Amino acid sequence: MKNIAVFANQKGGVGKTTCTVNIGFELARLGHSILMIDLDPQGNLTSWCGLDPDDCTMTVYDIIKNNVEVSETVVAIGDNLRIVPANILLASVERELFASIGYERILKKALDSVRNEYDHILIDCPPSLGTLTINGLVAGDEVYITVACEHLSVIGTTKLLETIDAVKENYNPTLEIGRVIPTMYSNTVLAGEMLKQLDSFFGEKLARIPIRRNVKIGESSAMGQSIFQYDPKSIGAKDFENLVKELV
DSSP: OOSEEEEEOSSSSSSHHHHHHHHHHHHHHTTOOEEEEEOOTTOHHHHHTTOOGGGOSSOHHHHHHHOOOGGGTOEEEETTEEEEOOOTTHHHHHHHGGGSTTGGGHHHHHHTTTGGGOSEEEEEOOSSSSHHHHHHHHHOSEEEEEEESSHHHHHTHHHHHHHHHHHHHHTOTTOEEEEEEEESBOSSHHHHHHHHHHHHHHGGGBOSSOOBOOHHHHHHHHTTOOHHHHOTTSHHHHHHHHHHHHHO
């Protein structure tokens, strides 16, 4: 796993935030220094980490809009684990960025000052292919694509791959696909067929550890805890533990 990892998919509800938070917590538990960046105006990553987005006075909005240093926005949420939170203010930046020359590189320039302070920086992108996601992809070393084991979710990866190729061609030629992570897997014919399709298309880039459907993961989100904090013996915790072993 490289220094700056971006979790992206223009489709919502496919596990981007789930993977970001739980991979982040597990890496931190293993002793890696981790910074997570919430790049979604909904602030779901922020909430999942036990913070109230509306109470966060300094967020990624201030980095992008006001040129504030990343270090001024960082919040400690555990041993080896930090987050740059987000809230609804970020939605206004999405509209305003188009008027800025070089808007694609704003986040990259900001992260250059702190990338050597952390083993891994994990960026949770919004469910769109707009300016915020472009900023994430331009800043990243590799992109992790989360794909629910459902028909429409698999089909939807095509547009994201086109966007990744465009970013590589124009802004970030070293960007790579880290892994394609199957999520919401269940022991059904449809899910099995989706895995086969993903394997035939992505080959070695497909993570060998699918994240199974597990109600405990949803409950952990509602409690503002990682799956490792909420129920470390659940199948969700086991899946993420094994996935991180594969990634590192």
